[in-house]
Amino acid sequence: MNPRPDTDSIRTEQPLLSISLLGHMRVMSCTGLSLLPTGTKTKALLAVLALSNRQPVARTRLAKLLWSTRAPEQARASLRQEIHRLMDILHPLGPEVLDVQRHTLAIRPDLTDIDTEHVLRTTPQTVIDLPDPLPLLLEDLTAVDPAFDLWLKEERNRILDHKMEQLEALLSSTTVPGIIMRATQRLLRLNPLNERAWRARILAAMQSGEEGTALLSADTCIRTFQNAIATTPGQETMCLIADLRVAHHHNIQAVQPAPAPPPPMAAAPPLMISATVFVASNDAMGEDGGLELATQFRDELGLDIAMHSVLDVSVQTERFTAPPFQSLPARRQWDFLVGITLTGGNRSAMSCLLQVFDTRLNDTIVWGHRLHITPANLSALSNRFASVLILSLFQTEARRLASKPVSELSPLGLGLRAFTLSVQSDPAQHQTIEHLLQKAEKDAPENQFLFFVHTHYLLTRMYEEWTMPVAAAIQPMVTLLQQKFAMFPGNIAVRYLLTAGLFYVNQPEEARFLLGQMHAALPSDSHEGMLALLDGLDALCRGDAETAFHIYSEFFKIPSTVPLFSAPDQEFILSCFLADKYEATLHHARGILATTPDRSAILVPALAAANVLGQQAVAQDYRQRLHRLHTPLSVQSIEDHYAYLPAAMRHKLCNALGLQPG
Structure with a gap:
């Protein structure tokens, strides 16, 4: 490992040249002119010099790094050519920037600025100011040479090792909880x-x-x-x-209630909604009245909610007599109570009410649903209703803050406002949503809830995006999720959304690998869990519309009484059409369009079905809506938007829409 650069040797004057190696490589003169070499080897040569801590690098070393598979004489000759190219590109800054000697090359210490040197000079006191995560070193410089690739891997590790060392030193030197939480993150x-x-x-x-x-x-x-x-x-x-x-x-x-919290004005605004899950039943039901199943469902539900990392959730391990509010210790410490109230059952099946109570509205019921649970469907229903509950709580809390101006909203409130607008699937709201998220993430850059809202927004925006190919539209979300997945591979929401995103960017093998892992962790044949939606998408990507239709039909039989934000109902409508279920396509599309009439992703397959059935009035209505939404109906737009589907499916859709090539 090379020693750190001598900080005294780096001058503070305006640099003649700035070299950025983190992320995509950039080379800028002090006048703003890009001097980035076009050749891969020339870029690699400059990168090696920039990462050598201003120390001379032997020409023999450079030749071995860049042409390891060539004979030494050929490698040295190629190196001489690249040095000339680099000097030409940096002319007339060359003499000021490069020190070219007979046997060595180096970047001069004066009048150059290299971004990686700032990273390597960080201390425990300044490391927290670094971007997180750091952009990947020389992200766009790959497959240069086997020796260079190995060197690049070592350099990337060197930078990450330094960052880790400083973060660990910071943990040893501070006792401030907020700093510790940021450093450990x-x-x-x-x-x-x-x-x-x-x-x-x-x-x-x-x-x-x-x-x-x-x-x-x-x-x-x-x-x-x-x-x-x-x-x-x-x-x-x-x-x-x-x-x-x-x-x-x-x-x-504890018998005594917890001490009263400090006055709201004195407390920092919460970064997450809080909830606790409990089981309630009448004493008359006894131990065989489904209590064992209810307790298992409570524990699974609490764990599934926690694994989304977007709510501060806990589980009450004791059973309460319905209603439990007066006996629930310190119930005001939570925003919401999630109650599983037994209404009947035995060891093999139980019925219950799943309800949400708002503690700030005198324990008012704000959401509820009746469930019939058996050992066979327990895990699937827990998985599904964890998502339903999370989104229900988001919507309830967003309504509570609806009258507040943006200037008075905390990061949580800004995220909830962005979430509410995202659910509407209105392209006209995109700029507002992005402004809200930008403001929230600036104040709470590592908040899991805001990450959840941001990625879901990118997903729903992709569904209604027709100006670029689907893979390009969804790639920003996939990139964010891959970074988060590396840190929290057990996070349900991240794993689920990443799997969906990989299908849409035409990486089905990676998506199926993750999907297989999730099925192994949730052994259930039930189509009631959220994984059914990924199974349906997988079937569509394989070209099996009939299987996709049956999977989606079984899933959407259960009314969740709240829109599932990540549920691809547009894929359901698409599978109906592709499986030749044209009447079902129009029937289900009408139900969705009744509440969200401007969903182009629903209107397109619905229009195709109306055309096939000869329902001209319906087709004209849908065509006019798409025209008002500026949705381009062309062979190219269909090819781009549904690029994740097999070609035969795209052709079938084009034919039904009356679109012809050229």
Whole structure:
């Protein structure tokens, strides 16, 4: 490993040349002129010099890095050509920037600025100011030479190792919980199995009185280790988690209510909505009245919600007599109560009411649904209704804040406002949504809830995007999710959305690998869980419209009483049409368009079905709506928008829409 650059040798005057190596390579003169070489080898030569800490690099070393498969004489001759090209590009800055000697080359220390040097000069006090995550070093410079590729991997590790060292030093030197949470977030992004970071994160949350956050971190830690290396964390970490759970159990068993929270004006605005899940039943039902199933469903539901990492959620381990509100300890510490109220059953099946109560509205019921649960469908229903509950709570909280001006909203409120607008699927709201998210993420850059809203917005926007190919439209979401997935592979929402995104960017094998992992973790043949939606998308991408239609039909039989934000109902309508279920296409499309009339992704397959059935009045209505939405109906737009489907399916849609090539 090379030593760090000498900070005294780097001058503070305006640099003649700025070299950016993080992300895409950029080379700019002080006048704003791009001097980036066009040749791959020339770029690689400059990159090696820029990452050599201003030290001379032997020509023999450069030749071996860039032409390792050539004979030495050929490699040296090629190097001489690239040096001339580089000098020509940097002319007339060359003499000021490059020190070219007979046996060595170097970038002069004066009047040049290199972004990686700023990273390598960070200290524990300044490391938190670095972008997170750091852009990948020389992201666009690959397949140069086997020796160069190995060198580049080592350089990337060198930069990440330095960042990790400074973050770990920061953890050793601070006791401020907020700084610890930020530092551990970044450390775990780099190494999800860093037990010291997990312990510091859990302790910081406990010291801040955020027991729910500590419990969620503990659960995420255990699941991360199980998914990555099929074991639990070490003894020290597990002892800390055990102590946390014992303390939590004592807290919920306490007779006296928790101390009143500080006045709202004195408290920092919350970054997440909080909720707790409990089971309630009448004493007359007894132990055989479905209580065992209800308890299992409660635990699964709480875990599934927690694994989305967007709510501060806990589970009440005792059973309450309905209604439980007066006996639930410190119930005002949560925004919402999620109740599973038994109405009948036995060990093989149970019926219940799944309800949400708003503690700030005198425990008013704000959402509810009747469920019939068996051992066979329990996991699938837990998986599905975790998503339903999360989105219901978002909508309820967004309505509560609807009258507030944007200037008075916290990052949570801004995210909820953006979420509400995203659900409308209105392209006219895109700029407003992006403004809200930008403002929220500036104040809370690492908030999981805001990440959730942002990625869902990108997904729903893709469905209604017709000005660019679907893969290009969804790629920003996939990139965000891949970065998050590297840190939190156990996060349900991230894994689910990444799988969907990979299908849309034509990476079906990677998508099916992740989907297989999720099915292994959720062993259920039920089509009631959220994974059914990915199964349907998988079937469409394979060209099996009939299977996709049956999967989606079974899933959408259950009315969830709230729109599933990530549920691809447009794929359901598309599968109806592609499976030749034209009457069903129009029937289901009418139901969706009744509440969201400007959904172009619904209107296009519905128009195709109306054409096939000869329903000219319906077809004219849908055609006019698409024209008003500026949806281009052409062979190219259909090819681009449905590029993830087999060609035969795209041709079938074009034919039904009356579109002809050329």
